[in-house]
Amino acid sequence: MTIVDNEVELQAARSPWNGHASPEELDHWSRTAEDVAAALAADVLERDRRNVDPHAEVELLRRSGLLNLIIPAEWGGRGGHWESALHAVRILARTDASIAQILAYHYANLGAVVFYGSAEVQERLFRRSAQAGWSWGDSVNPVDPSLELVPDGNGYRLEGIKHFSTGASVGNAILVNAVISAGEDQGKFLALAVDHDRAGIEYLGNWDALGQRLSASGSVKYRGVQITSEDIIGEVGEEPFSTLVTPYIQLAFGNLYLGIAQGALARGREITLGRRNSWFLSSAETYAQDPLTQRVYGELDSRIAAVEALADRINRRFDGVIAAGGQLTAEARAEHAIEIARLKVVSSEVGVDTANRIFEVTGSSSAKSAVGLDLFWRNIRTHSLHDPVDYKKVEVGANYLLGEVQPISLYT
Structure with missing residues (x-):
């Protein structure tokens, strides 16, 4: 599989976001976040002590519409602005900072689809994400040894382990950064979108910190995970x-x-x-x-x-x-x-x-x-x-x- 250099395309890329949030938009998403925060407040201490993956909490985010907030309306999302998203993160953090962190990283991972992907990739992934209300986790911790993409037939095998993979264990999709280990594209650093249940992915459940206990930030191990061209968002660069x-x-x-x-x-x-x-x-x-x-x-x-x-x-x-x-x-x-x-x-x-x-x-x-x-x-x-x-x-x-x-x- 040959990876096309997309630097020129990125330099000409148009952002799917424009303008600023209206007072009505900010008010709507603020009230939505406040409603979610009120629901989280009912048992925030008990959930923190149990220290288990917050699947129910992510479902609450999904039902509220917050997961689709920044996906453009033309692709099935709610067409909101980043200001609204950031304010929602702040409101949730007043009650449950762990769930606020998961939401904040979710927006970052959605953004990465635009930052690294072509217009076709953006539309395809955003439409799928909006329709199903996907939550996006990640495995991109830059201080970890890089994950490897080993050429395998017409695709790759994803190998390695990533620590601090926030939201990955409770997400529908995982943003993964990995380096091609051999072949004509050796050394290229790619961003991938991998579904949660792909064979070969193991969620280690080893997040046990003093705080942010429900941020689902445990390690993820990848062993022989099959990667095709459909999983590749684009190349990570410095444009x-x-x-x-x-x-x-x-x-x-x-x-x-x-x-x-x-x-x-x-x-x-x-x-x-x-x-x-x-x-x-x-x-x-x-x-x-x-x-x-x-x-x-x-x-x-x-x-x-x-x-x-x-x-x-x-x-x-x-x-x-x-x-x-x-x-x-x-x-x-x-x-x-x-x-x-x-x-x-x-x-x-x-x-x-x-x-x-x-x-x-x-x-x-x-x-x-x-x-x-x-x-x-x-x-x-x-x-x-x-x-x-x-x-x-x-x-x-x-x-x-x-x-x-x-x-x-x-x-x-």
């Missing part, structure tokens, strides 16, 4: 438009962390207002009336509001960036990536700080397991380690001082 998957996922992280902070603050407020006494040295009647308590809430609320304003601005701008398609320049891509890196820095720190300090104003009883306030801290502490925030600070600082831009990768 600016095709690399927007990284700025998007970092932007999704910023919204995820913001949502966790908002959820922790709201849960803390609920606990504080329920306390009917005050510290014995305080002159206030209740903890909520104590100026020291009010000071902490005032600081955290103000910092969260600042992060929210930044996230809202960048979310809206992303729709304009992605609409450029193959006309997107490296300079415009880099400028947007730096904006998103700034959000990653402040959302990470505000998220961790809020989820930590909220215990200071809710008292020792809030540390009880049944209260569940720890869920926010465990989730933000786990996911904020995805890639070192210090390197994002360096990325922003080097650009500010010297105009430097980091080399394109699946982390920058």
